[in-house]
Amino acid sequence: MLRALLLTLSVVAIAHAELCKPDAQNAFKVRISIKTALGDNAYAWDANEEYLFKAMVAFAMRRYSSKSTTQISNVLLCNVTDRVSFWFVVTDSSKNVTTVPGSEVEAAIRMNRNRINNAFLLSDKTLQFLKITSTLSPPVEPSTPVWLIVFGVVLCLIVAGIVFLIVSGIQKHKKKNKDSTERENLEEKVEVTLENGIPCEALDLKPGHINGVFAADDERFTSL
């Protein structure tokens, strides 16, 4: 009885060893960088974490294929290093000693990547499945690019400034013209009254009027 049990266990162990080894078919390498992600809050990678990992992979397989046949015991981990990195395969209990095709595992992991990451408080970069590329999140694009909005604000300010300066220039010009015409009128009046230093009222400019200033001197000159 005991011998039979030992035999089955060793067969299973060997089978497991056959299924899960580095670069085995349908096996994936996982690399985890806990200290990089969490720094001082880093947890240690131990058997419990491995259990959680197996559970998450089983969960992913269940969600993907929606048949609840994948058990935690179907997920095999091997070659755990200090890095922390290890290989894993998912076995198929329905067919003896075979592994689920890699493409299915890949699709399942991809579908549930976010949940797996969050379970370990890690991200795509710190919990790496080496053969599974992650789809990059699309960049957030606002409907109007931000720069156009800023540009609009700047342009409005500039145009407002120019309009203000031009209008104030025109107003100043008009005021200067008005002032200068007023001044001209004023000067004309002043000029008119001060021509030649003699007030014009004194000079009576009507023709034919004898100028008394010179008329008086006529007698001094001898007549020709």
Added chain:
Amino acid sequence: LSAAPEIPKEDGRPKWDNKFQYILSCIGFAVGLGNVWRFPYLCQIHGGGAFLIPYFIALLFEGIPLLHLELALGQYLRKGSIGAWNTISPYLGGVGVGSWMVSVLVSLYYNTVLTWVMWYFINSFQEPLPWSVCPLNENRTGFNDECYESTAVNYFWYRKTLNITPDIAESGKLQWWLILCLAACWLIVYLCTIRGIETTGKAIYVTAIFPYLVLTIFLIQGLTLPGATEGLIYLFTPNLNTLKNPRVWLDAATQIFFSLSLAFGGLIAFASYNPTKNDCEKDAVTVAIVNSMTSLYASIPVFSVLGFKATTAYWDCLDRNIISIINEFDLPEESIMRQNYTSWISFLNSSYPEKIAGLKLKSCDLQEFLDQSVSGTGLAFIVFTQAIILMPGSQAWAILFFIMLFSLGLSSMFGNIEGVFTPLLELQIIPKSAPKELLSGIICLISFLIALSFTLGSGSYWIDIFDRYAGSVPLLVVAFFEVIGVVYIYKIKRFSKDVEWMTGRKLNLYWQITWRFISPLLLLIVFMAFVTLQMQKPPSYTAWNPKYEGFPMKEEKVYPPWVQAICVLLAALPCVWVPLVALFHLVKQKRKSKDPNFVPPEVFSCQGAN
């Protein structure tokens, strides 16, 4: 003939609100983008602190004398460049036209550089900064190829900003976003120069002082960054051996010359709005010293940031190697740190040499990263933007940095535009009754339309050409003829008396010697050396070509013959006016002297300073 003119109290010429505005305008004109992105680079490649020796010698014997000459000339003759040189002697009128033409050519391309600065500024309001991440490719499995192979910063500059073509002969199409920014820039220039110095005088308070504030902020921030000290030590460690290389002296002389914005006519225009009894000697010395001090002051934050960037790149290099090693050997995390990296590497190399070789680790050398020196647009738009991403609060730093660059460039644009505007105003291109706003509007509109050609795909190649050929050799020629013209044609004795009348002191021996002999000689030597150096290598440029095998290195290409012809034209066009105008007047003179009824007029018109 040289009777002191009556001080025209109200000759209707605009004047500065106060002396400070004038000094600030001259400083703003002189202090420009070159102080930030050319001087630190020259300091670095020419032996650090040792470069200051030829720099200050050039300042003393070339910069300050020429600056004083221009300011004194403008202040005494009270005219812009064309009018002033026509007054000195009609034969020298070509010098004025030459400097006017250079101002036009430089204004065209300089504002396009400001367009790029504005584009980066309006893009700095996003989180994350658009030059920090690569865009995804079409099927979203990875990043855009061009971006991935170079860097996100390079991609944003060459593709998203310039949309550069791989060859200068391919023009590409007009980039609409650059057209928008160009229009905004020219509108800003119009806003500030709309009524000449009346408006620039107000704007200069902001645009000239603001950069100093930002430089101080960057200085404080820069000094706190890790790696800043390495950068500064690298910059300032003097290596006196470099002084044996004549190239260093040439670079110092050209840097001083172009940095002070001499021979543009802008300084003459600024000085012409001064009252005549103003101490131009003190002004010249002040402006020159402030310009040089600003260059030094600016190089400190620039090099702190560059040191920080080099250190971060070095750490990244180390970290990448460490990750590769840890992954390959499945060692626990944080077993190899930066400090014990070298000991681990030597240990692993001795035990597993093939594995290590298979990893293809990059050799990380801090000196190598520090040696990657860049100047010009590369410094601002590639290197500095990369450093800004690494700083906390990068949006704020980016916004500050680009506003600073914009202010620096804008205050220099004021000088350029003034050099174009004042002579046109005096030549009365538009009727006197028309407002000044119309002339400045016409200048800005025409310049905008011509500058649209710089927004093509090949635009940045053309800007390099303009910078190398239109903004270099003609200035040296014009400056040379300026000195010769004043000293030997107008006669130094007469000029000394004029300056003495203005400043109230006799001209000191230093000015006499430098104006008569040292400065013209220096200019001649610099001109010959400069031209010889340019002609030694065939005119070539580096193109950004994603299809090049060596990508992301730039491809070295030679200019096609038609482009070379344009280069020669750009360099020759401003210079050719000097002999042309002299010849024209000579011929006119000869023809008039053949006429027997002719009474030869005085060659030196004595209606000089009216």
